[in-house]
Amino acid sequence: MKAREKAYNCLCDIVLGKSYSNLYLRKEINDFSSADKGLITNIVYGTMQNYLYLRYQWEAYVQSDIAADMALLMDMSIYQFLFMDKVPEYAVVNEAVEIAAKKHKGKYKAMINAMLRRFLREGKRPILGDALFQLSIKTSHPLWVVKMWEKQYGYEIAERICLDDQGAPALAARVNTCVTSRDEIIAANPDFEKGCLSEDALIYHGGNIADTKEYLTGRVSIQDEASQCVALLVDPQPDESILDMCAAPGTKTCHMAQLMKNEGEIIALDIHEHRVELISNAAARLGLSIIQPWCFDACEINHEYDEESFDRVLVDAPCSGYGVMKRKNDIKVHMQPEDMDTLLPLQAKLLDTAFKMVKPGGVLVYSTCTLNKKENEKQIEKFLGLHDNAQLISQRTIFPYEYNTDGFYMAKLVKAEKA
Numbered sequence: 522m523k524a525r526e527k528a529y530n531c532l533c534d535i536v537l538g539k540s541y542s543n544l545y546l547r548k549e550i551n552d553f554s555s556a557d558k559g560l561i562t563n564i565v566y567g568t569m570q571n572y573l574y575l576r577y578q579w580e581a582y583v584q585s586d587i588a589a590d591m592a593l594l595m596d597m598s599i600y601q602f603l604f605m606d607k608v609p610e611y612a613v614v615n616e617a618v619e620i621a622a623k624k625h626k627g628k629y630k631a632m633i634n635a636m637l638r639r640f641l642r643e644g645k646r647p648i649l650g651d652a653l654f655q656l657s658i659k660t661s662h663p664l665w666v667v668k669m670w671e672k673q674y675g676y677e678i679a680e681r682i683c684l685d686d687q688g689a690p691a692l693a694a695r696v697n698t699c700v701t702s703r704d705e706i707i708a709a710n711p712d713f714e715k716g717c718l719s720e721d722a723l724i725y726h727g728g729n730i731a732d733t734k735e736y737l738t739g740r741v742s743i744q745d746e747a748s749q750c751v752a753l754l755v756d757p758q759p760d761e762s763i764l765d766m767c768a769a770p771g772t773k774t775c776h777m778a779q780l781m782k783n784e785g786e787i788i789a790l791d792i793h794e795h796r797v798e799l800i801s802n803a804a805a806r807l808g809l810s811i812i813q814p815w816c817f818d819a820c821e822i823n824h825e826y827d828e829e830s831f832d833r834v835l836v837d838a839p840c841s842g843y844g845v846m847k848r849k850n851d852i853k854v855h856m857q858p859e860d861m862d863t864l865l866p867l868q869a870k871l872l873d874t875a876f877k878m879v880k881p882g883g884v885l886v887y888s889t890c891t892l893n894k895k896e897n898e899k900q901i902e903k904f905l906g907l908h909d910n911a912q913l914i915s916q917r918t919i920f921p922y923e924y925n926t927d928g929f930y931m932a933k934l935v936k937a938e939k940a
C-alpha cells in the first residue's frame with residue numbers, strides 16, 4: 522500500500538473509529554520505510570492538528586452532503602498543499618483521486634478531483650468573523666473551547682493557549698535519581714540538557730528518548746516537565762505511606778518513589794487492569810520496589826484500608842485533557858462540550874474518598890492535565906465548602922505556553938490535626 526493511502530486509512534481509523542493515535546499509528550506503520558513513516562506521521566498528525574482550518578478551506582465548495590471519510594481525504598490533501606514542502610501537487614491530486622475511486626463505488630471520484638483543482642486555482646480562503654471565530658479556525662480549536670477559555674482566563678491567555686497548541690511539544694525526561702544524577706546523564710549524552718521546572722528534569726534534542734541508552738538502562742523516564750511538578754508538590758518523604766489513587770501508567774508514582782529514595786510504601790491504584798500492568802513495568806524498569814500496583818476502584822478504597830492511614834494521597838484525576846492537545850492532537854478532533862462536565866462527579870468522589878484516607882495533618886494533592894476551571898479551581902472550591910477540616914495550601918495552573926510543557930493544574934490541601 523502506498524504511504525498516502527496508509528495515511529488516509531489511519532486518519533479514518535483514528536478520527537472516525539476513535540483509535541488512540543500515538544500507539545495505534547506506531548504499530549500500523551511499522552513495516553514502512555523511515556521516509557514513508559515520516560510522511561505518514563506528518564500527514565496524520567498535521568491533518569488532525571489543523572483539521573478545522575483545513576475543512577474551512579473547502580467546505581464552501583460542497584452543496585450536498587459528503588461522506589465523512591471523503592471529507593478527511595479532502596482535509597489531508599489540502600494539508601499537503603498548504604503545510605508540506607516538496608510535495609508535488611499533481612501527486613497529491615492523483616493519489617486522492619485513486620483513493621476516492623476505491624471507496625463508495627467511485628461516487629466521489631469526480632467531486633474530489635474537481636474540489637482539489639478548484640482549491641489549487643483559488644487558493645486559501647480568508648478567515649472572516651469575530652476574533653474568537655478567527656482564533657478557532659486559525660488554530661483549529663472548536664469555538665466552544667475557545668469561548669470557554671476566553672470566559673475563564675481572558676482573551677490573551679486563550680489566544681496564547683491556542684497558538685501554543687499548534688507548536689511541537691518539547692521532549693522531556695526525568696532522571697532516575699535512585700541510580701544516577703542529571704549531570705551524569707548530560708555528561709554521558711550531550712543531547713540531554715537541563716530542564717527548568719524541576720531539578721530532575723531533562724530536555725532531549727536527539728530524537729526519540731525511548732531509543733536512548735539512558736532510557737533503555739532505566740536511568741531516565743519520559744515525562745513532561747509540568748507533570749513533574751505534581752510529585753514535587755506531594756513532597757513524599759522516605760518511609761512514609763503514600764496512596765496514589767489514579768496511578769497508571771505510573772509516571773508520577775515512580776517519581777514519588779524516587780523522591781522517597783525507594784523507602785516506605787506507595788499503594789498505586791488504577792481501575793483498568795491493562796493499565797495497572799504499565800505501573801509494574803515502569804517500576805521494574807527503574808528498579809523501584811516500594812510501589813504496590815493494584816487494580817481497584819479508588820472510590821471504594823476506604824472499604825479496603827483503614828481511613829486516615831496514609832501520610833499523603835495523590836489524586837491525579839481523569840480529566841478532559843485540554844492541557845495536552847499539543848501532544849495528543851486527536852483530542853482536538855474528538856472533544857465535545859459535554860467532556861467538560863462528565864468527569865466532574867467522579868473527580869469529586871475521588872477527592873472525597875482521598876480525603877478520608879489522609880491522616881490528620883497529612884497532605885492531599887489533586888491534579889489534572891486540563892485547562893478548565895470547572896474541573897480545577899471550582900472542583901477544589903466545592904470540596905473546601907464541604908470539608909471544614911481541609912485547608913488549601915496552594916494551587917497552581919501551568920499554562921502550556923509558559924515553559925513549552927503540557928498544561929497542568931495542581932492543588933495542595935492539608936487535613937487539620939484532631940483537636
Ligand SMILES: C[S@@+](CC[C@H](N)C(=O)[O-])C[C@H]1O[C@@H](n2cnc3c(N)ncnc32)[C@H](O)[C@@H]1O
Pocket residue numbers: 766767768769770771772773774790791792793796817818819820837838839840
Ligand atoms: C490522568 S491518568 C493518571 C496518570 C498517572 N497518574 C501518571 O502520572 O502516570 C488517570 C487515571 O485514572 C484512572 N481511573 C479512572 N477512574 C478511576 C477509579 N475510579 N479508580 C482508580 N483509577 C481510576 C484511569 O484509568 C487513568 O489511568
